[in-house]
Amino acid sequence: MEPSRKRITSHRQLVVWKKAFEVSMQVFEFSKAFPREECYSLTSQIRRSSRSVTTSITEAWRKRRYEPAFVSKLNDAETEAAETQDWIQYAVRCGYLDRKHGVALFREYESILKTIVGMITHADSWVFPLSPRDARKLRREEP
Template structure:
């Protein structure tokens, strides 16, 4: 388990709820940022790229929260963190797709890409 999450395991520090995890807080920031940026996507992307990127970005924090609920079962806890990391990678891919399609500029997606990589590093197991 990574050093950042290891120091936040049950019984360590002041972690009493999944929302106390810094990685969860960063995931929420990413979700909010993706939501705002995706508002500018064309209407014909509503049921494809817009929906997909919003779902994957929201799933990052949701999987961290679910991991917390399964914290007493190491395999389940780790599996949900791996799922969260997968959703972070999917979100980053979708951001790059958005740039390729001309919907977003690199300067718009770069800060979210950095934050997604931070989330990924924090949830490594």
């Protein structure tokens, strides 16, 4: 490991997780203005899928000792990010989200998708068995 690189010990340190979390909060804020009749359709679906990106990344991180499980959860994150892009397109097309913000959100998810696909492609560099010391350290983390 390079001396200048800090070792990542939590999913919350992952740039992709941070970005997905912030973008999902933007989606939440924009969705507050969606019409009431979309409450159980577009609004709930776009909120669910945008939040599922981070939760799937979190699950992948916690399963990184087992490559198939790690990749499976990253595939879930990839699917949810792509689904969120679809919901963004619906929101723009229905006039609930202006095109400028829709394009910006869509591009953010495109960047997130590229990172997730890169993690899947190079899963072997992310997966490793935890030492007992590292496992104890992770259990002591606070949210």
